[in-house]
Amino acid sequence: APRKWNRPIGEGVIPAYDLALKLIRKDAFRLTHEAEAVSEEVKALEERLKELGGLESTSEEATEVLDRIEERRKKLKILEVQSKVNLPDLRWKVNNAMADMTDPAHRHLVEQKWRDDGDLDLS
Numbered sequence: 001a002p003r004k005w006n007r008p009i010g011e012g013v014i015p016a017y018d019l020a021l022k023l024i025r026k027d028a029f030r031l032t033h034e035a036e037a038v039s040e041e042v043k044a045l046e047e048r049l050k051e052l053g054g055l056e057s058t059s060e061e062a063t064e065v066l067d068r069i070e071e072r073r074k075k076l077k078i079l080e081v082q083s084k085v086n087l088p089d090l091r092w093k094v095n096n097a098m099a100d101m102t103d104p105a106h107r108h109l110v111e112q113k114w115r116d117d118g119d120l121d122l123s
Contacts, residue, residue, distance in 0.1 A: 003096070005089035024086050031083035038076045045069045081108045 011018060045065055049055070052062040084090050084105035091109065093099060099106040 005092035021088065024088070028083050028087055031079055035076055035079035035083055038072055038079060042069060042072045042076060045072065077104060081105045085109060 007021075009017060045068055049057075049062060049065045049069065052059055052065060055066070081104050084103070085108060090105060094106055094109040094113065099110050101107055101110070
C-alpha cells in the first residue's frame with residue numbers, strides 16, 4: 001500500500017501548527033460547502049434552461065441563463081480546487097508522485113510544480 005501523510009510533529013507540540021491545520025481544514029470545509037451551493041445553483045439553472053427550450057432556444061432569457069451557467073461553472077471549478085489545494089495530505093501526495101490526475105486540485109498543484117520547477121525554455 002502507498003505511504004500516507006503523517007503529521008511531522010505530534011499534536012500539542014507546537015500550538016501554532018495545530019491552529020494552522022485547524023484553520024486550513026475550516027477554510028476547506030467552508031469552500032466545500034460554497035462549492036456545493038454553487039453546484040446546486042448550476043443544476044437549477046440547467047433545469048430553467050430546459051424549461052426555456054434548451055440549447056436550441058434563441059430567447060434572450062435562455063441566453064442569459066446559459067451565460068449564468070457558464071459563469072457559475074467557472075466559479076465551481078475554482079472553488080473545487082481552492083477547497084483542497086492547501087490540505088497538507090493532498091500537497092504531500094502530489095509532492096511524492098501520488099497525484100490523482102482526475103482531481104482538479106491535484107492537477108492544479110502538478111501544473112504549479114511544473115511551472116515553478118522548470119523554466120519554460122521557449123527560446
